[in-house]
Amino acid sequence: xxxxxxxxxxxxxxxxxxxxxxxxxxxxxxxxxxxxxxxxxxxxxxxxxxxxxxxxxxxxxxxxxxxxxxxxxxxxxxxxxxxxxxxxxxxxxxxxxxxxxxxxxxxxxxxxxxxxxxxxxxxxxxxxxxxxxxxxxxxxxxxxxxxxxxxxxxxxxxxxxxxxxxxxxxxxxxxxxxxxxxxxxxxxxxxxxxxxxxxxxxxxxxxxxxxxxxxxxxxxxxxxxxxxxxxxxxxxxxxxxxxxxxxxxxxxxxxxxxxxxxxxxxxxxxxxxxxxxxxxxxxxxxxxxxxxxxxxxxxxxxxxxxxxxxxxxxxxxxxxxxxxxxxxxxxxxxxxxxxxxxxxxxxxxxxxxxxxxxxxxxxxxxxxxxxxxxxxxxxxxxxxxxxxxxxxxxxxxxxxxxxxxxxxxxxxxxxxxxxxxxxxxxxxxxxxxxxxxxxxxxxxxxxxxxxxxxxxxxxxxxxxxxxxxxxxx
Amino acid sequence: xxxxxxxxxxxxxxxxxxxxxxxxxxxxxxxxxxxxxxxxxxxxxxxxxxxxxxxxxxxxxxxxxxxxxxxxxxxxxxxxxxxxxxxxxxxxxxxxxxxxxxxxxxxxxxxxxxxxxxxxxxxxxxxxxxxxxxxxxxxxxxxxxxxxxxxxxxxxxxxxxxxxxxxxxxxxxxxxxxxxxxxxxxxxxxxxxxxxxxxxxxxxxxxxxxxxxxxxxxxxxxxxxxxxxxxxxxxxxxxxxxxxxxxxxxxxxxxxxxxxxxxxxxxxxxxxxxxxxxxxxxxxxxxxxxxxxxxxxxxxxxxxxxxxxxxxxxxxxxxxxxxxxxxxxxxxxxxxxxxxxxxxxxxxxxxxxxxxxxxxxxxxxxxxxxxxxxxxxxxxxxxxxxxxxxxxxxxxxxxxxxxxxxxxxxxxxxxxxxxxxxxxxxxxxxxxxxxxxxxxxxxxxxxxxxxxxxxxxxxxxxxxxxxxxxxx
Numbered sequence: 001x002x003x004x005x006x007x008x009x010x011x012x013x014x015x016x017x018x019x020x021x022x023x024x025x026x027x028x029x030x031x032x033x034x035x036x037x038x039x040x041x042x043x044x045x046x047x048x049x050x051x052x053x054x055x056x057x058x059x060x061x062x063x064x065x066x067x068x069x070x071x072x073x074x075x076x077x078x079x080x081x082x083x084x085x086x087x088x089x090x091x092x093x094x095x096x097x098x099x100x101x102x103x104x105x106x107x108x109x110x111x112x113x114x115x116x117x118x119x120x121x122x123x124x125x126x127x128x129x130x131x132x133x134x135x136x137x138x139x140x141x142x143x144x145x146x147x148x149x150x151x152x153x154x155x156x157x158x159x160x161x162x163x164x165x166x167x168x169x170x171x172x173x174x175x176x177x178x179x180x181x182x183x184x185x186x187x188x189x190x191x192x193x194x195x196x197x198x199x200x201x202x203x204x205x206x207x208x209x210x211x212x213x214x215x216x217x218x219x220x221x222x223x224x225x226x227x228x229x230x231x232x233x234x235x236x237x238x239x240x241x242x243x244x245x246x247x248x249x250x251x252x253x254x255x256x257x258x259x260x261x262x263x264x265x266x267x268x269x270x271x272x273x274x275x276x277x278x279x280x281x282x283x284x285x286x287x288x289x290x291x292x293x294x295x296x297x298x299x300x301x302x303x304x305x306x307x308x309x310x311x312x313x314x315x316x317x318x319x320x321x322x323x324x325x326x327x328x329x330x331x332x333x334x335x336x337x338x339x340x341x342x343x344x345x346x347x348x349x350x351x352x353x354x355x356x357x358x359x360x361x362x363x364x365x366x367x368x369x370x371x372x373x374x375x376x377x378x379x380x381x382x383x384x385x386x387x388x389x390x391x392x393x394x395x396x397x398x399x400x401x402x403x404x405x406x407x408x409x410x411x412x413x414x415x416x417x418x419x420x421x422x423x424x425x426x427x428x429x430x431x432x433x434x435x436x437x438x439x440x441x442x443x444x445x446x447x448x449x450x451x452x453x454x455x456x457x458x459x460x461x462x463x464x465x466x467x468x469x470x471x472x473x
Numbered sequence: 474x475x476x477x478x479x480x481x482x483x484x485x486x487x488x489x490x491x492x493x494x495x496x497x498x499x500x501x502x503x504x505x506x507x508x509x510x511x512x513x514x515x516x517x518x519x520x521x522x523x524x525x526x527x528x529x530x531x532x533x534x535x536x537x538x539x540x541x542x543x544x545x546x547x548x549x550x551x552x553x554x555x556x557x558x559x560x561x562x563x564x565x566x567x568x569x570x571x572x573x574x575x576x577x578x579x580x581x582x583x584x585x586x587x588x589x590x591x592x593x594x595x596x597x598x599x600x601x602x603x604x605x606x607x608x609x610x611x612x613x614x615x616x617x618x619x620x621x622x623x624x625x626x627x628x629x630x631x632x633x634x635x636x637x638x639x640x641x642x643x644x645x646x647x648x649x650x651x652x653x654x655x656x657x658x659x660x661x662x663x664x665x666x667x668x669x670x671x672x673x674x675x676x677x678x679x680x681x682x683x684x685x686x687x688x689x690x691x692x693x694x695x696x697x698x699x700x701x702x703x704x705x706x707x708x709x710x711x712x713x714x715x716x717x718x719x720x721x722x723x724x725x726x727x728x729x730x731x732x733x734x735x736x737x738x739x740x741x742x743x744x745x746x747x748x749x750x751x752x753x754x755x756x757x758x759x760x761x762x763x764x765x766x767x768x769x770x771x772x773x774x775x776x777x778x779x780x781x782x783x784x785x786x787x788x789x790x791x792x793x794x795x796x797x798x799x800x801x802x803x804x805x806x807x808x809x810x811x812x813x814x815x816x817x818x819x820x821x822x823x824x825x826x827x828x829x830x831x832x833x834x835x836x837x838x839x840x841x842x843x844x845x846x847x848x849x850x851x852x853x854x855x856x857x858x859x860x861x862x863x864x865x866x867x868x869x870x871x872x873x874x875x876x877x878x879x880x881x882x883x884x885x886x887x888x889x890x891x892x893x894x895x896x897x898x899x900x901x902x903x904x905x906x907x908x909x910x911x912x913x914x915x916x917x918x919x920x921x922x923x924x925x926x927x928x929x930x931x932x933x934x935x936x937x938x939x940x941x942x943x944x945x
Contacts, residue, residue, distance in 0.1 A: 065517065083516065085511045187517075220744060313515040357738070360740070364740065
């Protein structure tokens with residue numbers, strides 16, 4: 001079984017290394033040019049736990065509350081913020097004996113998909129430093145992609161785990177909404193936010209998820225325990241399972257002037273053949289194009305609206321840099337003016353506009369209706385199929401200077417369909433599937449809500465036949 | 474005479490163990506910032522968890538106010554920036570309030586009136602601010618305390634009705650045990666909307682915010698009626714604005730003009746999935762609603778034929794009314810029960826400055842003592858003495874009666890024997906009787922009392938003396 005965690009587990013169990021040694025090795029491997037970290041811990045901290053991840057080093061996105069450890073969400077308004085409480089996911093990892101190496105760079109307040117908007121600079125792709133790794137969980141992706149840690153924790157509101165995983169040639173898994181507690185995750189858009197993980201292999205994602213999942217009395221949206229061990233389900237037979245993909249949007253013929261995309265989609269077809277070799281049925285399905293085109297605007301509408309409200313606690317009154325002024329209004333105004341970048345302010349203004357009484361019906365509530373339409377269409381398809389299989393992205397990791405046409409089908413659909421997993425809270429995993437232009441490409445599998453075990457099982461079996469590492473060489 | 478139209482918005486803090494959305498204690502204290510968790514501070518990453526005790530109490534109050542309840546518990550966010558609101562939004566209810574379209578009956582000296590309730594919703598209180606010349610301090614103890622807001626329709630016609638409504642409402646809170654409703658602790662606060670008109674259309678509305686005491690509500694309304702009348706008399710227009718009532722000068726002062734209503738950008742709180750309210754759940758809450766004052770008062774005056782004064786005294790406090798009704802359930806006649814409760818029980822509560830529990834005498838105990846007096850087994854005087862002693866020593870009064878042999882002796886054979894003993898001992902006095910001095914029978918009553926340490930039934934003893942003395 002391919003598993004980075006199990007490889008290290010064996011070394012630890014055979015006393016060939018120690019947790020502290022692994023911790024030091026991880027820090028030594030840090031390539032500062034990549035800029036994966038906001039904070040690297042100066043001390044090995046370990047609380048024993050008899051689990052598979054005991055003494056295994058890992059990294060945590062900088063929007064997850066860690067008591068006594070700086071947590072900035074890469075925003076100036078939180079640049080000196082030291083939390084007084086632990087997020088549930090961090091607490092679980094601590095209790096399981098995992099060793100925190102550092103807090104990772106991200107797009108400011110998790111808003112953005114490039115890993116270039118944080119207050120500590122851009123995050124680079126370990127495969128090619130001229131390219132970005134994507135975001136918002138940029139540093140968490142990079143820390144695994146550069147083999148610094150066998151797993152890391154990120155958050156995913158639109159595709160913030162699965163897209164950077166795709167660009168970095170690693171596994172990114174976002175389980176069902178509520179499977180992992182959000183308590184302590186700095187809220188971006190509460191109805192879309194998920195905690196998830198980056199790993200080298202699917203088995204590692206199952207191991208980590210088994211540890212961090214579970215009901216949390218601090219999070220009313222957390223699901224009841226499913227009492228399943230996803231790791232044990234990895235080898236279940238997948239024969240007879242059914243997957244589908246969106247027909248037109250995956251057809252290379254529609255993008256003849258885009259060589260890279262044609263290659264990605266051609267490789268996707270090859271991948272489908274390999275998947276079929278496992279006895280999995282794969283069919284193409286027509287999905288209403290107007291719904292697919294509406295994904296991105298719907299996502300922006302809902303997420304900006306929720307984000308505006310969720311970030312209203314950042315006023316410099318309770319914590320954070322205190323603004324200047326003669327009245328409380330002026331003080332808060334000044335703190336927020338200085339504390340957020342232009343991009344963030346743009347989203348807040350959008351969100352505020354969307355929530356205004358006169359616009360709510362047309363913008364916010366219509367977006368929620370579109371979201372429901374997409375989800376019910378997916379649920380309808382899930383009655384027949386076990387999952388959706390798609391290319392995670394229509395491109396390889398872009399160069400920093402690249403700009404994309406944000407109104408093209410390619411951008412609107414191929415770059416944004418992962419958000420379907422957030423709309424419905426569906427478990428969704430991206431796994432590397434090949435190489436194009438010396439950069440990794442990836443496929444995504446999204447399954448029925450609460451069937452996290454099956455999604456990991458499918459991904460594990462597909463990972464075996466794809467043999468990405470061999471292709472990578 | 475212009476018509477006065479008043480609407481009230483009443484806030485009341487609910488009595489619960491913990492806050493509305495966090496595990497902090499909901500407890501009054503003068504030490505700032507001790508009942509605080511990350512949730513109450515609005516720190517990044519916190520999530521609200523709804524307190525079902527608060528939900529139940531809000532629903533219970535809504536039911537007591539004859540409101541209709543929603544099909545599910547759902548909260549909304551009210552977004553605005555202020556230093557006392559750490560999250561930058563308040564969790565409240567707009568879409569599905571806990572109660573809608575209810576009413577509360579008030580009893581005025583000459584008439585009764587239903588005050589219509591527009592809605593009742595559950596929300597969280599803000600932190601409290603202490604302002605000093607150069608700075609302000611924030612106390613988060615109050616941040617997140619469950620608060621219900623009750624909004625009436627504009628159907629109140631004068632200050633007296635407003636005050637009566639508030640008093641009646643407070644009694645509902647206390648009767649339903651949802652709040653202590655102590656305005657001194659800021660647990661009950663009131664906003665007053667008032668307008669004057671001489672047509673069918675509503676006049677321009679003036680709002681007065683956060684008035685703490687009922688007497689201030691009365692003064693504020695009276696002042697505002699006078700002020701608005703004067704403005705209108707001069708042919709000027711009343712400005713739509715928010716005014717502050719100053720308790721020192723007893724006047725209202727303009728705070729800010731209300732050009733357009735603030736847009737609070739309400740939307741459904743995404744962190745709390747709606748909780749379905751089943752019929753069983755609601756029925757269980759409804760069962761806990763006690764009979765309210767109005768109903769009891771009518772029963773006491775009509776069915777029990779108690780005076781209005783006594784009835785008012787009894788229903789004022791639910792515990793007392795319950796105690797009184799328990800006595801009746803132990804077969805004590807209402808008038809008898811009323812007399813014992815209003816004298817011995819209420820008197821002792823005042824004197825000892827305690828509550829019924831602290832008084833030790835249960836309604837069962839009292840009913841047994843009352844029955845002994847009715848059967849002439851103990852004198853009323855002795856009964857009261859026994860009750861006071863029982864409160865003092867915290868022992869069952871019946872035990873005292875038995876131990877101290879306070880039960881009256883009315884056994885004829887015992888008394889005949891004792892009377893004859895006394896007659897034998899004082900033959901000279903018997904002679905006086907024979908000489909026509911009939912009053913000496915009283916002397917023998919005294920003698921028998923002496924022998925029985927006061928336990929002999931005086932009535933019975935006298936009867937027997939009169940018979941026995943004639944036989945001499």
